[in-house]
Amino acid sequence: AQTVTQSQPEMSVQEAETVTLSCTYDTSENNYYLFWYKQPPSRQMILVIRQEAYKQQNATENRFSVNFQKAAKSFSLKISDSQLGDTAMYFCAYLKAAGNKLTFGGGTRVLVKP
Amino acid sequence: ETGVTQTPRHLVMGMTNKKSLKCEQHLGHNAMYWYKQSAKKPLELMFVYNFKEQTENNSVPSRFSPECPNSSHLFLHLHTLQPEDSALYLCASSQVTGGINQPQHFGDGTRLSIL
Numbered sequence: 001a002q003t004v005t006q007s008q009p010e011m012s013v014q015e016a017e018t019v020t021l022s023c024t025y026d027t028s029e030n031n032y033y034l035f036w037y038k039q040p041p042s043r044q045m046i047l048v049i050r051q052e053a054y055k056q057q058n059a060t061e062n063r064f065s066v067n068f069q070k071a072a073k074s075f076s077l078k079i080s081d082s083q084l085g086d087t088a089m090y091f092c093a094y095l096k097a098a099g100n101k102l103t104f105g106g107g108t109r110v111l112v113k114p
Numbered sequence: 115e116t117g118v119t120q121t122p123r124h125l126v127m128g129m130t131n132k133k134s135l136k137c138e139q140h141l142g143h144n145a146m147y148w149y150k151q152s153a154k155k156p157l158e159l160m161f162v163y164n165f166k167e168q169t170e171n172n173s174v175p176s177r178f179s180p181e182c183p184n185s186s187h188l189f190l191h192l193h194t195l196q197p198e199d200s201a202l203y204l205c206a207s208s209q210v211t212g213g214i215n216q217p218q219h220f221g222d223g224t225r226l227s228i229l
Contacts (some may be wrong), residue, residue: 004156010211013167035217037220042222043202043222043223043225044116044220044221044222044223045220046116046207046220047217047218048217050217076209091156091157091177094157098172100145100147100162100169100208101159101162101170102147102159102206102218103156103159104156105155105156106154106155107156
């Protein structure tokens with residue numbers, strides 16, 4: 001069974017600084033997708049960034065980028081130029097290709113301080 | 115606005131009550147999901163529906179009964195719940211094309227409290 005582990009329960013960062021969230025996963029599949037979701041206090045789960053396992057190039061979405069290390073089964077998220085609105089829970093998630101069972105990590109709470 | 119609407123936003127019920135959670139998606143997706151989010155636990159997938167057919171039941175107790183009358187609507191019928199069922203229940207939808215699943219879009223959830 002696939003598992004997703006986020007080892008940092010909580011992190012804080014100063015506004016405009018950079019923070020990196022770690023995520024590791026376990027799978028025997030070769031083709032899959034990885035996601036980072038953001039859940040602010042409003043509760044809405046928002047997709048931040050997505051990575052396809054067959055692509056070597058790391059995904060980037062504005063201030064959000066990932067470091068995907070397939071051999072190490074690692075998928076970290078870097079938030080650059082942190083903003084107060086980035087304060088939220090961040091969840092790493094795994095999806096097997098051609099599957100629809102999304103497996104989530106336990107989440108990392110990010111607090112951006114002014 | 116993600117295109118996935120859940121009602122009610124909050125629900126308080128006794129253990130003997132019967133209530134239903136509703137989810138509606140306006141994205142033209144063909145797959146819908148129920149998740150349970152409890153404190154200090156990862157999100158747990160409960161049910162998956164593809165084209166109105168249930169394709170996944172993640173060992174959910176029978177006191178939770180899903181219903182998917184069409185691809186846009188998903189219900190979760192609740193009866194005889196236990197205090198440990200208190201949680202945030204999230205609905206999601208996605209488009210599955212050629213066996214490839216696009217990212218899931220989530221609603222705001224229903225905060226359920228069992229007295």
